[in-house]
Amino acid sequence: MSSQEGGAAEPGPDTVGPSPSSSTNNDAVTGDVITITIGATVPTGFELTAAEEVKEKIGVDARISKDRGRIYFPITTNELFQVHLLKSVDNLFVVVEEYHLYPFKESKEETLMEMMQLATTLPWANALAVWKLNGTLKKKKGYRKGGNGTKVKSKREATDATVADTEQQELPQAASAAESQTKAESTAEAETSAQDSEEAEPEAKVTKFRVTCNRAGDKHSFTSNEAARDFGGAVQEFFQWKADMTKFDIEVLLNIHNDEVVIGIALTEESLHRRNISHFGPTTLRSTLCYGMLRLCKPQVSDIILDPMCGTGAIPLEGAIEFNSSFYLAGDNNDMAVNRTVNNVCHIQRRMAEKGSASGLPIDTVQWDLCNLPIRTGSVDIVITDMPFGKRMGSRKKNWDLYPSCLREMARVCTPGTGKAVLLTQDKKCFTKAISRMGGLWRRLHTVWVNVGGLHAGVYLLKRTGAVFGQTPEDIHESRGTVNAQGDENGDKELS
Numbered sequence: 129m130s131s132q133e134g135g136a137a138e139p140g141p142d143t144v145g146p147s148p149s150s151s152t153n154n155d156a157v158t159g160d161v162i163t164i165t166i167g168a169t170v171p172t173g174f175e176l177t178a179a180e181e182v183k184e185k186i187g188v189d190a191r192i193s194k195d196r197g198r199i200y201f202p203i204t205t206n207e208l209f210q211v212h213l214l215k216s217v218d219n220l221f222v223v224v225e226e227y228h229l230y231p232f233k234e235s236k237e238e239t240l241m242e243m244m245q246l247a248t249t250l251p252w253a254n255a256l257a258v259w260k261l262n263g264t265l266k267k268k269k270g271y272r273k274g275g276n277g278t279k280v281k282s283k284r285e286a287t288d289a290t291v292a293d294t295e296q297q298e299l300p301q302a303a304s305a306a307e308s309q310t311k312a313e314s315t316a317e318a319e320t321s322a323q324d325s326e327e328a329e330p331e332a333k334v335t336k337f338r339v340t341c342n343r344a345g346d347k348h349s350f351t352s353n354e355a356a357r358d359f360g361g362a363v364q365e366f367f368q369w370k371a372d373m374t375k376f377d378i379e380v381l382l383n384i385h386n387d388e389v390v391i392g393i394a395l396t397e398e399s400l401h402r403r404n405i406s407h408f409g410p411t412t413l414r415s416t417l418c419y420g421m422l423r424l425c426k427p428q429v430s431d432i433i434l435d436p437m438c439g440t441g442a443i444p445l446e447g448a449i450e451f452n453s454s455f456y457l458a459g460d461n462n463d464m465a466v467n468r469t470v471n472n473v474c475h476i477q478r479r480m481a482e483k484g485s486a487s488g489l490p491i492d493t494v495q496w497d498l499c500n501l502p503i504r505t506g507s508v509d510i511v512i513t514d515m516p517f518g519k520r521m522g523s524r525k526k527n528w529d530l531y532p533s534c535l536r537e538m539a540r541v542c543t544p545g546t547g548k549a550v551l552l553t554q555d556k557k558c559f560t561k562a563i564s565r566m567g568g569l570w571r572r573l574h575t576v577w578v579n580v581g582g583l584h585a586g587v588y589l590l591k592r593t594g595a596v597f598g599q600t601p602e603d604i605h606e607s608r609g610t611v612n613a614q615g616d617e618n619g620d621k622e623l624s
């Protein structure tokens with residue numbers, strides 16, 4: 129493999145031209161600082177939010193991929209640490225090369241053959257250098273338990289087949305059904321060889337790797353398994369690495385979306401959305417999605433923010449950590465859910481105390497029925513919640529009573545004129561009907577369409593109008609009985 133110093137990227141197969149953007153980014157080397165393109169998977173629907181966060185925290189413009197749920201942005205290697213602090217991204221990878229219009233051949237055999245050639249001609253050096261640097265950063269931050277330290281090496285060294293870090297790594301999370309992606313590994317067998325000890329000579333170690341192919345599009349003549357297998361085989365031969373599906377050091381990503389092909393190296397072992405919750409419930413929301421919802425409502429200093437159906441507390445907990453100048457009230461009618469929230473809050477507080485943080489989290493947890501909240505009228509700035517979809521939680525039938533009751537009670541506690549609500553639901557029909565029956569207490573501002581566990585859902589941003597509560601016939605509570613006042617026992621069980 130030839131090096132890429134200052135020149136154009138090495139060509140792919142004869143007919144394939146790398147995109148100008150990627151060759152610029154991947155080849156810009158200035159001393160030890162390399163400019164590279166980072167790819168990030170984000171909750172689908174919140175790509176713009178993630179791009180905003182990147183602009184705010186790293187100061188660069190992110191490109192949103194046509195493949196929903198991904199963004200790409202350039203960084204220099206000294207900014208790599210900041211990338212791991214982003215709150216709206218799930219998984220990170222460094223781009224080796226990208227092709228916006230990959231001219232796939234008609235026949236499967238030709239296409240797979242070309243992919244094998246591609247593996248040997250890609251400009252791997254910078255991406256591998258970044259992968260090594262990433263390992264060093266993660267160890268410094270204490271992410272990893274074992275392995276030897278690595279340092280950023282020159283581009284030439286970075287292509288070395290030996291890698292010092294061989295600690296056991298967890299399998300990355302399978303891509304969510306929402307992204308309808310197929311995961312496939314390049315190897316037929318999982319290796320189970322013992323891990324090298326920390327003292328072992330780096331030279332004695334062989335890099336273990338796997339290839340994961342994510343493919344979307346119906347015009348391909350090959351499966352993701354076949355692409356991963358053949359491309360992986362060529363990578364193995366080229367670098368003399370050892371394929372291992374479970375204990376790999378390097379995960380090479382082959383992302384194919386219609387005509388777009390992006391080859392990357394993973395920089396996260398498990399999704400960054402797994403940061404807050406230790407006590408899970410049946411419908412725990414990803415922290416990255418919670419972050420996106422919170423950003424939508426723009427919390428201000430001293431805002432009172434209410435999640436009246438908090439479940440495990442994922443939303444208010446993310447808020448109390450990331451937007452901690454506001455105060456969060458978390459409640460649920462189910463005692464198991466309330467316990468989970470309390471445990472999750474305690475867990476994070478303990479973690480903070482261990483790190484020497486003196487202050488606790490601005491959050492309180494209460495058991496209540498949201499249709500009858502023990503909260504003063506007009507005293508809440510923002511209501512933010514994930515409503516029962518009526519699938520895994522509650523039922524569609526109950527939603528017809530629950531949604532109007534809860535929208536009415538939320539309107540009562542929310543400050544007229546300035547109050548906001550950010551509500552997630554998949555039961556769009558019921559939600560839309562309920563809003564239309566609110567007598568103008570709520571105005572719909574914006575809807576973000578998201579994918580939650582494969583379900584197409586809406587995050588509705590509502591504004592509390594200036595209408596005074598209790599003045600219209602619609603505000604008068606219809607006598608339906610208390611909805612789910614004792615907590616729906618079935619509601620907190622996973623349905624088969």
Ligand SMILES: C[S@@+](CC[C@H](N)C(=O)[O-])C[C@H]1O[C@@H](n2cnc3c(N)ncnc32)[C@H](O)[C@@H]1O
Pocket residue numbers: 409411412413436437438439440441442443459460461462465496497498499514515516517521522611612613615616619620
């Ligand atoms: C979709 S779940 C929320 C999940 C939560 N966002 C999480 O990450 O764990 C909806 C929650 O609403 C609660 N709930 C349903 N009816 C309620 C009511 N009348 N009052 C309060 N909570 C209710 C359920 O117990 C459930 O925990």
